[in-house]
Amino acid sequence: SQQGEEDPQALSIQEGENATMNCSYKTSINNLxxxxxxxxxxxxxxxxxxxxxxxxxxxxxxxxxxxSKKSSSLLITASRAADTASYFCASYYNQGGKLIFGQGTELSVKP
Amino acid sequence: GAGVSQSPSNKVTEKGKDVELRCDPISGHTALYWYRQSLGQGLEFLIYFQGNSAPDKSGLPSDRFSAERTGGSVSTLTIQRTQQEDSAVYLCASSADRDNEQFFGPGTRLTVL
Structure with a gap:
């Protein structure tokens, strides 16, 4: 499967903290x-x-x-309760012409 | 301008019935995608249309699934002889070019009883 992986699967933080989500993919990409x-x-x-x-x-x-590591990270700074959602990375591969989505990270920001 | 629209928003059907799901992409977008998302899961690619090229059907789970895109615009996803495992949210997305950001519709929640 070309599908990438995300971690963590779930993340719970307090408002004002930073949230970091990571994504890995399999082969050469055009964009992420x-x-x-x-x-x-x-x-x-x-x-x-x-x-x-x-x-x-x-x-x-x-x-x-x-x-080189086939990975990406998303950092949300100074998080807010409204940032609570699921976050997905999607890799656009050089071959295939379609986006391949990861399984997502469920972020919960507590007020 | 209007975003991607999908209809119906919810569909409840009985096992064995056929269903048609519709997607209206953003005007002028050449690429159109269908995905399926089961509860709490990621997006499963189903099919991809790019301009007048032959569609990429590599994600369709079985021959009960088919899709058309008429006139390079509206698309219909058809599921024949629905099964309970077909229950999911079906999402459509369009983009101006195949490697650009995708704009998603609100999805159709399909429940097969």
């Missing part, structure tokens, strides 16, 4: 994307990082990509 899902319905795109990029920021989000 992170998505957020509330209540088991539609996903919302958060950020895309290309294979030639090492770090990217968007507001309180910071994504890193290490192609």
């Amino acid at each position: 994307q992170w998505y957020r899902q509330n209540s088991g319905r539609g996903l919302v795109h958060l950020i895309l990082i290309r294979s030639n990029e090492r770090e990217k920021h968007s507001g309180r989000l910071r994504v890193t990509l290490d192609t």
Whole structure:
């Protein structure tokens, strides 16, 4: 299976703390994307990082990509209760033309 | 502009019946994807349409599943002779190009009794 892995599967933190989620993938990618899902319905795109990029920021989000380790991490700084959701990484592989999603990390931010 | 829409939002059917799920992608998006998500699980890729190219059907779990995309826009996912294990949320997404961010619809929750 090409499907990547995410860890942790679940993360519970206090408001104001930082949350870090990790993602690993299998083969060479064109880009890696992170998505957020509330209540088991539609996903919302958060950020895309290309294979030639090492770090990217968007507001309180910071994504890193290490192609030598085939891994990425998503850092949410100064978390808020509203950040509670499931977070998925998705790898776009050079071959195949489709995104392969990880199993997700369920983040709970307690007020 | 409107986002990706899906209908129905919920569908309850009896085992053995056929169902059709509809997806209206964002206008102008050339790529359209169908995924399935079981409770508490990740997204399972089903099928992918890109422009006028032949669709990538590699994720369809059985020959009971099929999908069409008419006129490069609306797509219909058909499940024939539904089984209880088909119960899941079916998500559709579109993107402007195949490696761009995907915009997801709200999903159709299918329950097979």
